[in-house]
Amino acid sequence: MAQGAAASRPPGDVEADECLREYRHLCSPDILAGQVAFITGGGSGIGFRIAEIFMRHGCRTVIASRSLQRVSEASKKLVAATGQQCLPLAVDVRQPQTIVAAVDEALREFKRIDILVNGAAGNFLCPASALSFNAFKTVMDIDTLGTFNTSKVLFEKYFRDHGGVIINITATLGYRGQALQVHAGTAKAAIGPFALSRSPWLFVPTTAAGMALFSVPHPSCALSRRHDPSPCCGVGSQQHPSQQPGAGPHHGH
Template structure:
């Protein structure tokens, strides 16, 4: 009984398919935990970034969601505002281009006058053997995940954090720009790859919690790192994967099967 309770996600925090706000939400922390603050979230228009924006906004935070597709961001912003009642500014950005980041940060500061939290969530990934990865594909991953994280952190540091302070949380990225940077490794969010197929094929049986993680659980981890609850935590990596890094074999063929099943499902 205790093991079943531990393995189940918190009530009301399950994620459906697509980028929609949670139909219901039960606050586990005080609703005004981030009241008055502003978060700048790259990759905030979809996936984990979208859920982080929603959870932050449900705790009183205003957000800036940034990615390349302004139309997609505008749609995401409407959903987030309707669900939370907080302000959300969509801005077009390419993290590979520092001038694009600078313009977006300027727009955010003009709108909100402050930025307290940076979530580096923009990422590009290709699930395939290294032998099948093109030179350009590998460069794209490095440019977005590594250089993009550095670029955004550096621009925000120079434009605001150097004089006012701030918190940086990197999602899946491995680079921290300054001492106050924090990292979340979101490796457990495998539910996004393959969905029900992954569960049916028992791909999660080796994970101690016996299931995939969901976007809300990753967002709650980011909420902890961005809040006063972690005021004496810095320069660390919070691994959010249900313990799979301790027990799970790196079965590449199994992961490819899961990915293929997810890729073939209608979106």
């Protein structure tokens, strides 16, 4: 009984993320060959693991974080484990000019960006009564505004003319509520509708390139949403008008 209880407990925190010792998959090992992914928050947590899995399937990556040291160390691990290229860059998603500089450098290095993963997030446990004005604003700025900022820069720099995929990491905290998480729940809840809205700057009829936009709940939310059918918490997508049934020819990746 005690052994079963111990097995059900989540693993403890670790100082740094490590690549998988063993990896099994159903997808083709080269399903992402030739593609490039730009991943914010890619130096740790889910962003790090997304980068690793993408790279194990042939994708080259750009991992971005406020801490250049963190993404540089993560990049070395990812390259050693997968044999793919990984470019570490310093980015503060609250500051669009840093995103512009990073995207420019990524395009100089790889000549293309096919996938954007908006994984940058700020979070901590705190009761709402103890949250400072600045603490709440900081989480909103990183999670919500950072998602918009990075998506807009990538669209204007590359996706407008070439098409691409945007993946937003959200959470179900805003739908069921979670103690000590009113700030994170609010910020993540604002991300869900990105995949359900036809933003004028994201889907413009003047481009023939295809666009896809997804909002994916963080794995830690999976158990809490067993019966939650909300489309904002699951995977949603929108097609560029040129990809809709009856539309003319289009090109993309």
